[in-house]
Amino acid sequence: xxxxxxxxxxxxxGFQAFIMMLITPFIPGNFVNGSGPLGLGLLNWISFQxxxxxxxxxxxxxxxxxxxxxxxxxxxxxxGYLGGVICSICIFELNKVFGxxxxxxxxxxxxxxxxxxxxxxxxxxVKYFNFVxxxxxxxxxxxxxxxxxxxxxTNLPEGLAHDYCLYGRLAVAELVACGVGLxxxxxxxxxxxxxxxxxxASN
Numbered sequence: 281x282x283x284x285x286x287x288x289x290x291x292x293x294g295f296q297a298f299i300m301m302l303i304t305p306f307i308p309g310n311f312v313n314g315s316g317p318l319g320l321g322l323l324n325w326i327s328f329q330x331x332x333x334x335x336x337x338x339x340x341x342x343x344x345x346x347x348x349x350x351x352x353x354x355x356x357x358x359x360g361y362l363g364g365v366i367c368s369i370c371i372f373e374l375n376k377v378f379g380x381x382x383x384x385x386x387x388x389x390x391x392x393x394x395x396x397x398x399x400x401x402x403x404x405x406v407k408y409f410n411f412v413x414x415x416x417x418x419x420x421x422x423x424x425x426x427x428x429x430x431x432x433x434t435n436l437p438e439g440l441a442h443d444y445c446l447y448g449r450l451a452v453a454e455l456v457a458c459g460v461g462l463x464x465x466x467x468x469x470x471x472x473x474x475x476x477x478x479x480x481a482s483n
Contacts, residue, residue, distance in 0.1 A: 285479050292471050296464055300324055307460065323453055326421055327461035333357050333414055334465030353411070354462040360414020361458045363403065365451045367396045367415065368422040372443075418454070425450045 307322040334354055371392045378388030400416070403409045429450065436445050 281476070281479055289472055289475065292475075293468055296468060297328075300327060300460070300464060307456075322460060323425075323457040324460075326454055326457035327464065329417065329421065330357065330361065330458040330461030331465045331468075333417060334462055334469070336413065354466055356408065356411040357414045358455070358458060358462060359409055360411045361418035361421070361455060363400070363409060364415045364418020364420070365422045365454060367400055368419045368426070369447050369451075370396050371419075372426070372447075418458070421454055422450065425454060 301324065304322045304324045334357060371389070374392035374395060375382075375386075375389045378391050381388040381391065400412060400419075403415065404412055409415075426446075430446055433446055433449060436442050
């Protein structure tokens with residue numbers, strides 16, 4: 281494909297990115313303090329990341345019959361993000377269980393990570409949950425939210441329910457943003473597949 285025709289693909293994707301930035305303030309992607317988890321607006325850095333994961337998943341623009349878009353790997357990516365969130369929460373909670381081992385070196389945390397990662401890698405053998413890279417990215421995003429965003433969350437209950445409400449609100453924020461990114465990825469694939477087919481047919 282000559283560059284004069286190829287250029288419309290990056291132009292379209294750039295326009296998608298422009299639209300995502302434009303709508304970010306209006307998508308209640310944050311769900312934490314009443315106006316959104318960390319203020320009103322989508323956490324679009326997570327959306328852009330999930331958009332990229334769509335392609336990393338080896339997504340094919342067409343289904344096995346070649347007659348339509350197939351969002352299957354996008355769905356598996358979303359399941360992986362959900363799994364990553366759950367695994368992150370398990371690490372936080374297991375670290376409490378193994379807390380007596382923590383000292384100058386946080387052995388309890390290390391043991392918690394070991395236990396959870398064994399479970400994650402084992403998911404390679406589970407049909408619907410075997411896109412393991414999405415688990416790691418989803419977990420990393422959640423750890424980032426807990427590290428850098430948890431202090432911005434307001435209106436949480438006191439006592440035992442505090443951590444679980446925090447987990448829930450940040451999990452929703454991450455998964456909504458992930459879902460938006462995957463929708464944009466799906467649109468990218470539909471456009472590119474149809475455009476490339478049209479160009480090939482005209483040659």
